[in-house]
Amino acid sequence: MEQILPHLDSVFSIDCVLFGFDGKELKILLIERNEEPFKDWWALPGNIVGPDESLDQSASRILYELTGLRGIYMEQYYAFGDPHRHPQGRVITLAYYALIRLGGDKELRPVSNYAKRANWLPITDLPKLAFDHQKIYDKGLEKIKRRIKHQPIAFELLPEKFTLTQLQHVYELVLGKKLDKRNFRKKIVSFGVLKELDEKQKGVSYRAATLYRFDKRKYAKLFGKEISF
Amino acid sequence: MEQILPHLDSVFSIDCVLFGFDGKELKILLIERNEEPFKDWWALPGNIVGPDESLDQSASRILYELTGLRGIYMEQYYAFGDPHRHPQGRVITLAYYALIRLGGDKELRPVSNYAKRANWLPITDLPKLAFDHQKIYDKGLEKIKRRIKHQPIAFELLPEKFTLTQLQHVYELVLGKKLDKRNFRKKIVSFGVLKELDEKQKGVSYRAATLYRFDKRKYAKLFGKEISF
DNA sequence: AATATAGTGTGTAATTTTTACACTAAGTAA
DNA sequence: TTACTTAGTGTAAAAATTACACACTATATT
Known part of the structure; x- marks a missing residue:
């Protein structure tokens, strides 16, 4: 039912699970939050979808802003929209994953304002994550497990x-x-x-x-x- | 980046591809729109996600409102968010599919206000669809083709x-x-x-x-x- | 120069899975 | 009783999967 466009407060974001491989371990990129809620917690990098971006464009932009990387295979895989997933209001988020080779040549461009730091952490030893990000990560891992069996990722x-x-x-x-x-x-x-x-x-x-x-x-x-x- | 909640105008909807089987043909449920834009066009049934619903709850509610059916296997499968997919503003929509047995016992509850009528149409002979609904349907069919190979749907x-x-x-x-x-x-x-x-x-x-x-x-x-x- | 070390690269036989294929049996309708 | 229509069944050939072990090569060490 799209013919009526009411004035609503809702936020639509994208969160990225960036899987990285350094030749030894699988890692994901996490940021340490610098603001409430979940100040000092580790979280998946994400951002809000801009008004004139397609979802894929938005995901690419976010990845670029956070890592400086372009041209990476990314795919949306699930929308998370529990009404209480964000303590400050309704935020529906669309999860993307990306696969990245780490190390050697290109290092990550340092990441913005809203995080104290960003780090690649091995998936075998992840900290507690903010919001429902553990769930988002779990589903992402499940997804690439399936996908690696059928696609050349x-x-x-x-x-x-x-x-x-x-x-x-x-x-x-x-x-x-x-x-x-x-x-x-x-x-x-x-x-x-x-x-x-x-x-x-x-x-x-x-x-x-x-x-x-x-x-x-x-x-x-x-x-x-x-x-x- | 979910710590800032700006005041945004954006609409988040769910569209459903309801596949039905009557013993002979595969059909999908379409509505004939009664309002601009795309007045008189056939479209997928959908609705706007309420502020206090989870996405799955919302999809169930929408299915129920449109068909009177409950307890149906439904799954989200893709988010469509081209900034121009809706002529009147930004509407991001999450697609769900459902599989339903038709005929015999339970008939569909007549559907609401915003449609002239609703009808099960065979997928072998679909009309032009409103918005990007053809794309949404195509992806849905693709999805169940994959899924029927691995899950008991x-x-x-x-x-x-x-x-x-x-x-x-x-x-x-x-x-x-x-x-x-x-x-x-x-x-x-x-x-x-x-x-x-x-x-x-x-x-x-x-x-x-x-x-x-x-x-x-x-x-x-x-x-x-x-x-x- | 000899030796230790560490990972590369290769084949086969047994088993399982997949494929292609056609006729008889059972029930109903005339 | 006959005609019709769908149900239900087996096998052999081909392809895919699995389990499994050792000789080769390059380097580092003594």
């Missing part, structure tokens, strides 16, 4: 060139279980979306592994066909 | 007691393709969530089929394990 967590072992490591962390090396390789290669490079891994004190790259062109051709883990 | 479209042929018919309509009878039966029975009844189908002019019922208890036990079509 694991590559977003890795550098452009990566080894099969690194890729397997990402799958294991997200799915929360060990995978068999030979079977993993067989399957992931059989999808035909990896390009084997001539290059080898550098800087390791053991036999260097072959580097691969995710081949977007090949993946585009497969579209419609489902990958399945 | 097909049963919501059928009466409590149903035949395997009817069940197969539902899968075929939703997935949009023919399935092999023997393989379908083998698989669906192997999930172990159907209870075979002593009863037979009635009122057909040919051999009557055995009736089955979806066994929620058995399904609950399987939880965690994934069904897969």
